[in-house]
Amino acid sequence: QVQLVESGGGLVQPGGSLRLSCAASGTIFSIYHVGWYRQAPGKPRSLVASITSDGRTNYAIPVKGRFAISRDNAKNTVYLQMNSLSPEDTAVYYCNAPTDDGGTFWDWGQGTQVTVSS
Secondary structure: OOEEEEEOOEEEOOOOOEEEEEEEEOOOHHHOOEEEEEEOOOOOOEEEEEEOOOOOEEEOHHHOOOEEEEEEHHHOEEEEEEOOOOHHHOEEEEEEOEOOOOOEOOOOOOOEEEEEOO
16 A cells, blocks of 8 residues: 655745655555645645656646656655745645556545645
8 A cells, every 4th residue: 555745845935845655555656747736725626736656757847947846766766845935825635646647556545735825
């Protein structure tokens, strides 16, 4: 059974930065295309950044140019560097492995809360 543990969230002022981490266990992490999702109150969970097994990245328009996803396969970990944060980035952030039909391969972890506020 795959276990995902997200960390690194917190309270940050607008314009600040955070780096999120997601450690996966129970899977051959390196073969998966993985991504970061977020869910704000009252909104559906959405994919904001993804990275293929060979390191190609893709970003949702609201975060493009501000967020950077990376991975360390030796540590079974994916990261999300978030810069120039705004209140609109406030959400619970999760990692998972997206499928081609919009689903995910693994059960969700607990997520990590990011709050952007002055």
